[in-house]
């Protein structure tokens with residue numbers, strides 16, 4: 731079985747710089763896979779993805795040195811089972827608000843008797859179609875579960891969520907957290923930023939790596955200084971949008987009238 735190197739790197743506290751992959755396209759994923767990021771998130775929550783498009787992107791990223799993280803739309807056991815069977819090894823589950831919810835997710839990613847993952851990988855890509863010996867025995871150790879804290883309730887329960895055995899890292903979602911708190915400009919809001927900083931510290935104090943995504947370079951450096959381990963610093967769509975606007979803007983529209 732191939733070791734989940736991303737899980738190992740997180741556990742060792744090795745800084746991981748990531749990128750969101752939300753285009754929902756294997757060709758774009760393949761291109762990004764050679765850009766040198768430590769980790770990539772195939773976004774099934776907000777990207778136009780389904781099981782087959784995620785599969786196609788996992789295949790497209792097979793030769794990429796970047797670790798691949800898959801984000802399901804939500805933390806449903808049946809979705810998790812399907813994603814693990816097509817070969818996702820690291821999951822980032824959105825909207826986790828309590829330690830109980832985190833513990834259920836830990837069970838969802840593991841085979842019985844410790845968990846409740848259905849046993850079908852023998853006919854699936856996860857076991858390289860049964861060519862990985864003892865897949866079922868090794869899978870529980872290999873899987874990496876990251877959970878997202880992105881509401882006031884989650885921030886209140888952060889220490890308990892992070893301390894849950896089997897949770898490999900906690901990622902703060904600033905967009906959803908800001909929305910839940912009624913914060914309109916989270917980047918400029920010092921109280922909101924203090925909450926995030928305290929969150930990063932709480933996660934680390936629980937012995938787990940902290941993660942986050944922002945498109946703001948200064949904030950990303952700040953979070954890294956605070957010790958955040960897995961920091962996503964941009965998204966494919968946002969990069970395309972700004973590059974396109976920049977290019978178009980260099981050729982001002984002139985009226986012929």
Ligand SMILES: O=C(O)C(=O)C[C@H](O)[C@@H](O)CO
Nearest residue numbers: 776880903904905906907943
């Ligand atoms: O709440 C957040 O922030 C996230 O979960 C990340 C966003 O979903 C990402 O799509 C960027 O907007």
